[in-house]
Amino acid sequence: MAKFSALILITVVRLAMALPAYESLVGRSASEINEYIAREGIAEIPNPPLPLVDGSIKLVNNPSHPFIPAGPDDIRGPCPALNTLASHGYLPRNGIARPDQIVTAVMEGLNLGNDFAKFLAYQAFLMNGNPFTNLMSIGMKTPETGEDPPLPAQVGGLSQHGTFEGDTSMTRLDAFFGDQAAFNEDLFQGFIATSAEYGFNGTYDINAAAELRYQRLQDSILTNPELVFNSPRIISAYSEAVFPTIFFVDGRLNNRQLTMDAARHFFDFQMMPADFHRQPAPVNFTMVDPLTKAIFDKHPFSPGSNQGVNNFVLQPETPPLADFCGIYHDIALRVVPDQYPNPTGYLREALNKNLGFLFDAVNTEHNCIQAFPYGSD
Ligand code: HEM
Numbered sequence: 001m002a003k004f005s006a007l008i009l010i011t012v013v014r015l016a017m018a019l020p021a022y023e024s025l026v027g028r029s030a031s032e033i034n035e036y037i038a039r040e041g042i043a044e045i046p047n048p049p050l051p052l053v054d055g056s057i058k059l060v061n062n063p064s065h066p067f068i069p070a071g072p073d074d075i076r077g078p079c080p081a082l083n084t085l086a087s088h089g090y091l092p093r094n095g096i097a098r099p100d101q102i103v104t105a106v107m108e109g110l111n112l113g114n115d116f117a118k119f120l121a122y123q124a125f126l127m128n129g130n131p132f133t134n135l136m137s138i139g140m141k142t143p144e145t146g147e148d149p150p151l152p153a154q155v156g157g158l159s160q161h162g163t164f165e166g167d168t169s170m171t172r173l174d175a176f177f178g179d180q181a182a183f184n185e186d187l188f189q190g191f192i193a194t195s196a197e198y199g200f201n202g203t204y205d206i207n208a209a210a211e212l213r214y215q216r217l218q219d220s221i222l223t224n225p226e227l228v229f230n231s232p233r234i235i236s237a238y239s240e241a242v243f244p245t246i247f248f249v250d251g252r253l254n255n256r257q258l259t260m261d262a263a264r265h266f267f268d269f270q271m272m273p274a275d276f277h278r279q280p281a282p283v284n285f286t287m288v289d290p291l292t293k294a295i296f297d298k299h300p301f302s303p304g305s306n307q308g309v310n311n312f313v314l315q316p317e318t319p320p321l322a323d324f325c326g327i328y329h330d331i332a333l334r335v336v337p338d339q340y341p342n343p344t345g346y347l348r349e350a351l352n353k354n355l356g357f358l359f360d361a362v363n364t365e366h367n368c369i370q371a372f373p374y375g376s377d
Contacts, residue, residue, distance in 0.1 A: 029092075030092045030097075030101065031092040031094045031096070034092060034094075034096050034097070034098070034144075035096075035144065037133050037134070037135065037146070038096075038133050038135055038144055038145055038146035039146070041132060041133065041146060041147060042346060043098075043132070043133050043134040043135070044134075045134050045350060045353050045354070046098070046100045048099075048100055048103055048114075048118050048122070048357050048360070048361075049100055049103045049107065049114070050114065051107070051113070051114035052107050052108065052111075052114075052282065055107075055111060055281055055282040056280065056281070057251045057252065057277050057278065057279070057280040057281075058251075058277060058278055059275065059276070059277055060088075060090075060108075060109050060110070060272060060276055060277065060278045061088065061272035061273065061274060061275060061276040064089075065088040065089050065090060065109075066088070066089070067087055067088055067271045067272065068087060068089070069087065069270075070086070070087055070093070070095070070270070071093075073094065074093055074094050074095050075094065075095030075137050075138060075139040075140060075142060075144075075157070076095055076138065076139050076181075076270060077095070077137070077138045077139030077140065077157065077158040077159045077165075077181045078139070078158055078159055078165050078169065078172055078180065078181040079138065080171070080183075080244075080248075080266045080267045080270065081106065081110060081243070081247065081248075082102065082105075082106075083095075083138065083270040084266050084270045084271060084272060085105045085106065085109045085110070086138060086270075087271060088109065088271075088272060090104075090105040090109040091105045091138070094144070095137060096135055096137055096138075096142070096144050096145060097135070097136060097138060098134050098135060099121040099122055099124070099125040099129065099134070099136065099354070099357075100121075102117070102120075102124075102125075102136075103117040103118055103121045106121070107282065109278065110247040110278050110279065111247070111251070111278040111279035111280075111281065111282050111283060112247065112283060113282040113283050113284025113285070113287075114282065114284070115284055115285060115361045115362075115364050115365060116283070116284050116285055116288065116361075117361075118357060118358070118360065118361035119285075119358065119361040119362055120236075122354050122357045122358040122361060123164065123331055123358055124158060124164045125354055126331070126335075126336050126351070126354050126355065126358065127160075127163040127164050127331075127335060127336070127339070128155070128157055128163055128164060129145070129155065130145040130146050130148065130149070130155045131149060131340075131347055131350035131351055131354065132146060132147065132148075132149055132346070132347070132350070133145055133146035133147075134350070136158070137157030137158065137159075138157070139157055139158060139159045139181055140156075140159045140181065141154075141155065141157045141160065142157065145157070149340070149343075152338065152339055152341070153339045153340055154339055158181075159180065159181035161175035161180050162228065163335075164232075164233075164236060165180055165181065166228065166229070166233035166236070166237065167220050167224060167227050167228055167229060167233070168213075168216040168217050168219075168220045168227070168229060168237055169187075169216070169237075170187065170191055170212055170213075170216060170240070170241065171183055171184055171187045171188050171191060171267050172184055172187065173187070174224045174226075174227065175226075176224045176225070176226045176227075177223075177224070183267060183268050185268075188263075188264075188267060188268065190212070190215070191204065191212060191263065191267075192260055192263075194208050194211050194212045194215065195208040195212075195258075195260065197211070198211045199257065201257070202260065203257035203258055203259055203260075204244055204245060204257070204258040204260075205256055205258070206242070206245055206256060206295065209241045209242055209244075209245055209295050210241075210294070210295035210298040210299060211298075211299075212241065213238065213241040213295055213299070214298070214299035217229060217301060220306075221306060221310060221312045222309065222310050223309060224306060224309070225306055225308050225309045226306065227305060227312070228305040229301075229303060229304060229305065229312075230303035230305060230315050230318045231303060231319045231326070231327045231330045231331075232327050232330060232331050232335060234303055234320075234321050234327075235321065235324070235327050238292040238295065238296060238321060239288060239292055241292075241295060242288055242291040242292050242295065243288075244258050244263065244266070245257070245258055245291070246279065246287070246288070246291075247278075247279060247283070248262055248263065248266045249262065250262070250275075250276055250277050251277040251278050251279045251280045252277050252280075254279065254280060261273065284365065285365040285366065286365060289324075292321070293322075296321055296322075301321075302314045302316070302320060303315050303318045303320060303321075318330065324362070324366050324368070325362070325366060325367075325368035325369070328358070328359075328362050328366070328368050328371070329368070329369075329371050331358070332355055332358065332359075332371035332373055333371050333373050336351065336355065336373060337373045343374060351374060352374055355371070355372075355373070355374075359371070
């Protein structure tokens with residue numbers, strides 16, 4: 001918490017230096033600062049947080065991060081991890097956050113490695129956040145992120161279907177069938193049944209993850225006429241299948257076997273189990289990539305989309321799961337420019353900054369060539 005507060009303080013000081021009016025924000029909560037920025041319209045963009053100084057195991061369901069259920073005005077969305085982090089105060093409890101706050105929260109609260117955290121947070125921000133105010137909703141679209149940039153920008157929040165959020169989720173319906181962001185008990189019963197059948201001692205482990213991921217895709221192919229399962233959705237779908245076997249397991253045990261009780265806490269209650277400890281060391285691409293490859297290898301697929309029920313048409317022009325840099329390029333050169341075709345002035349500057357942060361995240365471990373949709377100056 002001390003680190004989180006220090007970060008907010010540094011940000012406030014930076015803002016105060018940029019605009020004297022911000023001085024009055026010193027001592028305000030993270031949500032109050034975000035609300036102020038949303039009203040003002042334009043924000044300074046802080047650099048991404050550095051890796052944790054102390055990335056060791058730690059009690060994270062602790063007295064300075066008590067669980068408080070989301071209130072009626074607090075936003076929650078499709079990600080069980082971010083929902084939980086907001087309900088424990090690692091993120092602003094109202095569910096509106098800057099991408100750097102998300103990076104800090106997932107590092108501090110769950111011990112996600114710095115690069116992976118930045119990859120997820122800046123990718124999501126570029127698809128779902130507001131580049132003017134540097135704010136993003138972790139759920140539905142809201143005016144609380146400030147005034148939108150011009151269309152076709154969506155600033156839809158993480159629940160916006162067809163961006164980061166996509167089909168075949170484990171505990172959420174496909175958007176075609178209903179609320180794509182809400183926890184769904186029937187699907188969770190499927191999660192339990194698959195874990196009982198394939199996981200060690202009924203836990204959600206890597207074998208259960210491989211089968212559930214496969215089943216969810218097959219089910220959507222058979223039932224959802226509007227199923228889309230291509231880049232960049234495929235990479236989040238596969239990492240999200242693996243993540244619970246790592247990050248939702250208490251770091252003291254760290255056996256990659258998630259009990260149904262802990263799964264219920266995170267997915268449904270948006271709450272860390274009592275006495276929960278984070279991973280014993282930061283978990284980065286080097287650890288997650290082989291696991292996503294392992295579940296892919298059990299049931300390989302090619303990206304595509306349904307043209308009507310049970311008619312999955314392959315899209316060989318889009319990068320497959322194994323082509324990480326291809327997916328990064330797809331995000332930077334197609335997905336982002338689809339929403340921001342010709343940005344100018346501050347908007348272009350903000351997008352370029354965030355694209356730079358995204359590249360930094362993929363550069364260390366994946367060696368991709370940097371993509372410049374808006375020029376490199
Ligand atoms: C770092 C920033 C993160 C962002 C921006 C993010 C965003 C998202 C989004 C947009 C979804 C919805 C995708 C979909 O199923 O349609 C999602 C799902 C999910 N996220 Fe996160 N996430 C982040 C970190 C994490 C972490 C650290 C975990 C660790 C366990 C995690 C676990 C999951 C899981 C398990 C799902 C799938 C839910 C389901 O399929 O039912 N996420 N996330």
